[in-house]
Amino acid sequence: MSDKMKKLTVTRYNPETDSAPRTQTYEVPYDDDTVVLDALNHIKDQQDGTLTYRWSCRMGVCGSCGMNVNGVPKLTCATFLRDFEGDITVEPLANFPIMRDLVVNMSDFMEKLKRVKPWLIPKEEKSIDEGEYLQTPRQLEAYRQFSMCINCMLCYAACPVYGKHQDFLGPAAIALGHRYNEDSRDGARAERNKIIGSGEGVWECTFVGECSEVCPKHVDPAAAIQREKLANVLDKIKSFILPRGSSR
Amino acid sequence: MAAQKTESFWWLLFSAGGMMSAIFLPGHVFFQGLAMQLGWLPESATSYGRMVELLSHPIAKLYLLALISLSLFHAGHRLKHVVSDLGLEAPGLVAFIFYGVAFLGTGLTVFALANIG
Numbered sequence: 001m002s003d004k005m006k007k008l009t010v011t012r013y014n015p016e017t018d019s020a021p022r023t024q025t026y027e028v029p030y031d032d033d034t035v036v037l038d039a040l041n042h043i044k045d046q047q048d049g050t051l052t053y054r055w056s057c058r059m060g061v062c063g064s065c066g067m068n069v070n071g072v073p074k075l076t077c078a079t080f081l082r083d084f085e086g087d088i089t090v091e092p093l094a095n096f097p098i099m100r101d102l103v104v105n106m107s108d109f110m111e112k113l114k115r116v117k118p119w120l121i122p123k124e125e126k127s128i129d130e131g132e133y134l135q136t137p138r139q140l141e142a143y144r145q146f147s148m149c150i151n152c153m154l155c156y157a158a159c160p161v162y163g164k165h166q167d168f169l170g171p172a173a174i175a176l177g178h179r180y181n182e183d184s185r186d187g188a189r190a191e192r193n194k195i196i197g198s199g200e201g202v203w204e205c206t207f208v209g210e211c212s213e214v215c216p217k218h219v220d221p222a223a224a225i226q227r228e229k230l231a232n233v234l235d236k237i238k239s240f241i242l243p244r245g246s247s248r
Numbered sequence: 249m250a251a252q253k254t255e256s257f258w259w260l261l262f263s264a265g266g267m268m269s270a271i272f273l274p275g276h277v278f279f280q281g282l283a284m285q286l287g288w289l290p291e292s293a294t295s296y297g298r299m300v301e302l303l304s305h306p307i308a309k310l311y312l313l314a315l316i317s318l319s320l321f322h323a324g325h326r327l328k329h330v331v332s333d334l335g336l337e338a339p340g341l342v343a344f345i346f347y348g349v350a351f352l353g354t355g356l357t358v359f360a361l362a363n364i365g
Contacts, residue, residue, distance in 0.1 A: 160333055203251035203259070206329035233260050 006030050007087040008039055010051065013098050021098055023089075024048075036076035036090060037065050040102075053102035060216060063152030066093050067102050073154035073214045093157035095166075109153055112169050115195050116177035123187030139184040146179035146224050148217040155211035155221050161204055168204045169195065171211035171221035178224035181231070189231075197232040205229075252339070258325050258347070265322025268315050304365025316357045320350035 005027050013021040026047055028039045037055055044051045055065040058077045065076045068091040096104035122133060155171035162168050177196045181189045195201055205225045212222040284294050292298065302308055324346035331342050
């Protein structure tokens, strides 16, 4: 490792001894390959073993190491120190309660994720003898992008609506719901839309679009939300014109 | 605070207005704002008489009404959310002001178009 040094100001909070979060500054060596997560690991291994944060895969797949770096929600395993001039501030993801240091409580998100039923609910159950639920490449393309979500919650940390109204279902949960709504093998759109199309779902979104800006997997949750809005309005118009007709 | 039940209705107007203004307004800016003013179009096409004749047609009136009214609702809905994103929490009053302006603009447009031709 080179002799270049970088200052990291990190949020510290121990619920047993601190009344409010505080910050602590560390100095770490870095080179062109050092990411923020490496710097945190260096601090934990070499300087301060009490620093607490989540991480797992180190390669942008698991979605565990999301934090606010200089105020922007980032996967710290994919955020290079070389890209920052001056000192770096590392904070826990915004809009979530802090459990300890850089670890946030994600229970609210987990509960919301469950509510949109992010799993396949086929129109008609097939027996194993009847074979697979087949799908064309085109049908796959309809939802593939929205299936790339790694539940890192950066979009929630970036969303000003979620910051103000915690009842908002939020970008990732809606994008995941949209992913299953668009799946040709699925038949539970009407059921999901009781949640997605409600006042706590898509209609709370004020189309700021920051969710798509920060998404490390280019899921574009803002687009999912807008599409669900349109589908929802079309459903309403259809049920108005054809009160006894079925939804799409 | 959950969004209001009427949100989907306003969003539909917003969405339609966004589409209308994105497709047609640049053309108006070009033809009426630039081409007409700089004399790029023949006098016969832009004369007062020709314009009155054009706007006397019901389809032209309907088009202008849709363009102006939906664009106003688009702007009103967008601004309503901008104000809320900026932290002003008075949804009823804000909606009344912005949608009110859109309704007023729609009314004035109807009045003006009804008096042409």
